[in-house]
Amino acid sequence: MMRTRLTALLGIKYPIIQGGMAWTSDATLAVAVSNGGGAGIIAAGGRTSEWVRDEIKKAKGITDKPFGVNITLLAPNATEIVDIVCEEKVAFVTLGAGNPVPHIPKLQAAGVKVIPVVPNVKLADRIEKAGADAMIIEGMEGGGHIGTQTTMALMSNVLAVQHSIPVIVAGGISDGRAMAAALLMGADGVQVGSRFILTTECPTHPAAKEAILKATDTDSEVTGFSRGSAVRSLRNDFTEEFLALERAGAPQEELNKLATGTNRMGSVEGDIKRGVVQVGQSLNVLKDILPCKEVIERMISEAKATLAKAKDIEL
Ligand SMILES: Cc1cc2nc3c(=O)[nH]c(=O)nc-3n(C[C@H](O)[C@H](O)[C@H](O)COP(=O)(O)O)c2cc1C
Numbered sequence: 673m674m675r676t677r678l679t680a681l682l683g684i685k686y687p688i689i690q691g692g693m694a695w696t697s698d699a700t701l702a703v704a705v706s707n708g709g710g711a712g713i714i715a716a717g718g719r720t721s722e723w724v725r726d727e728i729k730k731a732k733g734i735t736d737k738p739f740g741v742n743i744t745l746l747a748p749n750a751t752e753i754v755d756i757v758c759e760e761k762v763a764f765v766t767l768g769a770g771n772p773v774p775h776i777p778k779l780q781a782a783g784v785k786v787i788p789v790v791p792n793v794k795l796a797d798r799i800e801k802a803g804a805d806a807m808i809i810e811g812m813e814g815g816g817h818i819g820t821q822t823t824m825a826l827m828s829n830v831l832a833v834q835h836s837i838p839v840i841v842a843g844g845i846s847d848g849r850a851m852a853a854a855l856l857m858g859a860d861g862v863q864v865g866s867r868f869i870l871t872t873e874c875p876t877h878p879a880a881k882e883a884i885l886k887a888t889d890t891d892s893e894v895t896g897f898s899r900g901s902a903v904r905s906l907r908n909d910f911t912e913e914f915l916a917l918e919r920a921g922a923p924q925e926e927l928n929k930l931a932t933g934t935n936r937m938g939s940v941e942g943d944i945k946r947g948v949v950q951v952g953q954s955l956n957v958l959k960d961i962l963p964c965k966e967v968i969e970r971m972i973s974e975a976k977a978t979l980a981k982a983k984d985i986e987l
Pocket residue numbers: 690691692693694696715716717742744767768789810813814815816817842843844845846863864865866867949950951952953954
């Protein structure tokens with residue numbers, strides 16, 4: 673047990689959320705995290721509305737613990753998924769890529785807690801004023817779509833003032849020491865993505881898991897930065913080709929064509945050369961594949977040990 677405003681908001685044992693991960697976090701992974709004492713999330717990004725409804729029903733059938741759904745708001749079926757989440761009365765949603773504000777009243781009226789993912793202070797303030805239940809500040813160390821601010825700068829800037837809602841920190845948190853650092857900075861909890869890929873319950877292709885296990889600190893790459901749509905993933909043939917085109921000023925349509933379907937290729941088909949293997953920068957500590965429950969328990973015991981050790985620091 674570790675009590676924070678986040679554990680109180682969601683009714684969970686530990687202040688750990690598993691980040692929504694497109695083509696990666698399904699009902700099986702989300703339930704494993706929720707049953708392990710954190711909060712799991714089914715990622716709707718790139719999926720059909722039917723798939724999302726089926727996964728929600730599947731999750732409900734195997735756990736009575738709270739879990740969430742991550743909605744990519746720029747997806748063509750985003751409004752439909754908002755409706756499904758309301759009908760199914762999912763405990764909470766995390767909202768990224770798009771403006772979450774118009775969706776807040778409807779979701780909350782259905783009893784769904786709303787947790788937008790924000791990349792800077794301005795948006796953090798805006799969604800707090802709009803009545804969000806909590807916020808996730810996500811630094812550019814993380815895997816997947818990223819903003820321009822680091823986790824440390826976001827923590828420094830956002831957590832400098834007391835917020836009326838819980839603040840969850842994401843990006844580069846792969847172990848309990850990093851979790852403890854976020855809590856010491858004033859966070860109410862952490863969102864973890866990459867670490868949960870290396871779990872027995874995560875459906876990601878074994879070849880992609882193996883590539884992540886082998887990777888070290890400088891092995892990730894950011895594509896799309898110059899176009900305002902940056903994605904962090906493992907460096908491979910795809911990222912090299914994409915970056916060469918990006919640097920050469922290739923038209924956006926050509927880049928879009930090259931990138932289409934690559935998340936699926938990496939995560940589901942295990943094409944680690946031509947597909948995208950999204951992952952964060954805290955790679956050296958990702959050394960084993962474990963059940964989610966063990967990942968969570970280890971993270972909590974490391975965080976507790978780190979916080980206990982902090983008491984001995986004399987300045
Ligand atoms: C494979 C993968 C897919 C992701 N897909 C999404 C997504 O669909 N929606 C979203 O809001 N964030 C997405 N993210 C970001 C995660 O939810 C989380 O914030 C991030 O992984 C945290 O950084 P970490 O990987 O260093 O733990 C993704 C991350 C990864 C690694």
